[in-house]
Amino acid sequence: MSAPPQHDLDALGHALSAMPDAMVVVDRAGVIRLANAHAGDLFGYAVSELVGSPIEMLVPERVRPFHPELRTGHVPHGYQPLNHENQVTGQHRDGRLLPLEITLSHVETTAGSMRVAAARDVTEKREVEAALREAERRYRQLSEQDPLTGLSNRRRFTEELRVGLEERAGGALVLLDVDGLKQVNDTLGHHAGDLLLSGVGDALAGSVGPDDLAARIGGDEFALLLATSDAGELERCVASVEASIASLPAEPTPTASIGYLLLADLTSAERTLAGALIRADDALYRAKRAGGARSCRG
Known part of the structure; x- marks a missing residue:
């Protein structure tokens, strides 16, 4: 079986810049190797501040001590291809908590195995869903009251x-x-x-x-x-x-x-x-x- 293709980090970074979502690429040690401008805007950092920093800087403080275990636990038996979509909580630079929808995938690069995370702020989506639930509750109430x-x-x-x-x-x-x-x-x-x-x-x-x-x-x-x-x-x-x-x-x-x-x-x-x-x-x-x-x- 042939080895999976390896991607050049510079080329990968160029591709990330064209993505509509916040994108970060994290190595096996949990260090951010690439990030696009949307990631900087979402979390309140310059891209240069993100690159080279641990991914834990983007998760809530209470989670940081055990986040490495959570992060590595996503991939049993080492790095295997994955495609997970989860709703998680991130943390903005100013301390605000961010409800996020995050998709994780794996990519082989010339610098080793990496994790790619695509994140989207779902604050507005949750507000709309909550408003719809409340409207449904009110409709049920009015229809029965x-x-x-x-x-x-x-x-x-x-x-x-x-x-x-x-x-x-x-x-x-x-x-x-x-x-x-x-x-x-x-x-x-x-x-x-x-x-x-x-x-x-x-x-x-x-x-x-x-x-x-x-x-x-x-x-x-x-x-x-x-x-x-x-x-x-x-x-x-x-x-x-x-x-x-x-x-x-x-x-x-x-x-x-x-x-x-x-x-x-x-x-x-x-x-x-x-x-x-x-x-x-x-x-x-x-x-x-x-x-x-x-x-x-x-």
Whole structure:
């Protein structure tokens, strides 16, 4: 097998000067033998300062003591051809840390085996990626969140209820209508009605635990999906919701009609999204027909 071609360092340096990325060529001892102007600009050094210096000058100070081991560890069993692309951190002359995308390759030269590193500052790329992730998070949040109360919306609630019915035996469902919202809107204006709905949302959010879900599913309609399968605990939660709503600073004193049930009480035929909602809705309307300001179990 013929030996790999050897490159003249001067010719290699000339080729590096035409590259769009920051380029450095490092010998087996970790000494920079060549660098182009982009490398100088990236790290804040003159090219003449880079050449002849250890590559460790371009890595964060905390990494420098063990960087030689990391550097040689890239090439097991001596120098073998490699082509690695990694995201690493470099250090500017002024101490700033630089997020870099670096590609390493091996080249044989007339002066021996060398490592070629092409580096690109990915600060802007990471900022764009972070902005995209945040935009995606916000989109998901908006698509699953009621904008007035900050609670989950009907879409999120129905999906969680569907999953709960299919995958979990326990849990509880609570449906709630705010009594007299139309009267508040008609007499005090929609701003007062919105304040009442926001207050009810806060009351519900404060009455549930981390494994529960509170949602606004319509104009004056709210729902809770609770993790508990204990009837006593469910009734205490409903009582807490009623008390929290009654304590809201509004006139007349706010009340709600509530229908609730344990999912374990559903028959096999009712254990569907529609079946569970119909049964809880029946309990809710029993409370409304009795004059509101009360709860009924389904």
